[in-house]
Amino acid sequence: MFLQAEPQQLLHLSPVDLAIIILYFCAVLGIGFYLKSFTKTGEDFFMAGREMTAWIAGLSFVAANLGSLELLGWAGSAYQYGILAAHWYWVGAVPAMIFLAIVMIPFYYISKTHSVPGYLKLRFGEPARALSAVSFGFMTVLMSGVNMFSMAIVLQVVLGWNIDLSIWVSAITVALYVTLGGLLSAIFNEVLQFVLIWVGALLISIIGLIEAGGWSGVVARIHTNFPEQNFTHMWSTLGNFTDNPMGINFVGIVFGLGAVLAMGYWTTDFLVVQRVIAAKDLRSAKLAPLIGAAFKMCVPFIVILPGLLGLAMLDTPGHHFLVGEDVAREALTHGQVLHTYNQVLPIMLARYCGPGLLGLGITALIAGFMSGMAGNVSAFATVWTYDIYRALIRKDASDDHYVAMGRWCTIVGVLISIGTAYLVRHSASIMDYVQALFSFFIAPLFGTVLLGMLWKRATGPGGFWGLMAGTGSSIGMWAWVKVDPSALRYIAMSPHAKAMAEDMFRALWAGLICAGVTVGVSLVTKPKTDAELVGLVLGATEIPSEGHLPLWQKPIFWAGVVALAFIILQIIFW
């Protein structure tokens, strides 16, 4: 949660900075207007014509996830927890992306589904689709609003911009270009935004490393500042909950984060999966997540490293320069304005970047926000139109009608997001609840989709009740800890576990409960025949052979390269 406080403005923009920001807004709107003439059919608007190259789909896949919370929040987490935060980019993303590319994409692609709820309809029937579509649509616009509010708060604190103006200008811009060009426009802009995020944020890390004397200098300074704590190792401190600043152990990271939560997000969250199934052919669709994984592995260089540089360069021995939201809020009641963890990225930007580069850095933050928001609203438009409106309300309208509905619900989705942003503004705790709500649906959905793809015996009732049980148990565990905080020792299996560990273990249990109920109910209900499962399940689907391709063109080869790079990174930062 970003601090709501009377701002002490961090940065002052020069005319050249403003010109850079205005140019960015003109570019994204120009792309939206330009692509409108290419967006005529439902396939164009909702699936970008299914003609994206692997590179564009891959960059869009990873950019849609780079929202403002992602950039600012994880830089803040790196300052707070050290390099452990990089787990969310590596073990919390890369294995899941490889799994998506090699195991799951063939079923999404061959089934020709428009969405993840659409796949559930084909595999498990209408009840599972309805449950998944409604929960996804609801969560997506709420998350979009939370992101919007977070970004507006940052612009207010960092630049002194009016919060209402920030919310409305950025929201209207996203609404315009997505309404005009649909997913095609969202994907084009996400590629542009991804490039801008890199060129805007990269300099912070480069100059920071020069100032600190390289990576060894960063490590040495952090150890000098905090000799009692280990902020610079990823795995060696995960043997025990008390050995690391995050209060988590390797079980939570490997199984809760890597095996359930990350798998759930990267393989079943339609926000990201939509970009991949818009690829032009199966091989491109398989390569896209691998390209995304390669770039995702590099993102800590522009997000986690600035947080670590903050620990090294801003702090003094035994003293943190930045504080948590609760401490800052308490200080504010005494008239003292303190900067928070989540402001570490803009603070480092101000430290190293003068006129021009400052505008580029701020543009990177705005681009991150917009790519995340556009991802949310374009996915919402597809799920609403195809999985709720067409499935439950009007089944037999023309393609033009559904495109018009997609454009209108993009606008409505943005308006609901704005409403959520104001709701969050007036009730700070809503943000925590929304994030918790979002996590309720991720882990169970993964269990349901995975069993649906890999186990022919899974039945419609099994899928539906598994999803219900997983979601219900996740909500139940969350409520239990809210009512009785000491229950965390049971959920996370240790009295020393902290909030972050709770999320990981809750996801793990919810995923296991979902899988258990799905298996149990499936075994006592009637399965579909093999003929009904063609294109949907392993063993009933013929996956096109890639045997004729040279090795370097095969997705499995690049999956191996990405996996090797991932393992090397873990060893380097062990």
Next chain:
Amino acid sequence: MHRPGMLSIWFFVGVLLLCYGILILGSAIVNYNNPPKVVLANLHADLWWGILLLLMGLFYSIRFRPGRS
């Protein structure tokens, strides 16, 4: 994307980077003798970064210019 008549996304990327390169390089030249009060201002990061963006922008704008198949 290979839709007939549609400009490549990389052309848009190139044009924007080119504009940014010109703006940042221009600002760096104007401020060269009066660098901003930032850490390591003596490195003139804006100058080098402006040149880099300019070159990248030129490359993508030309490589993916309209009419080039």
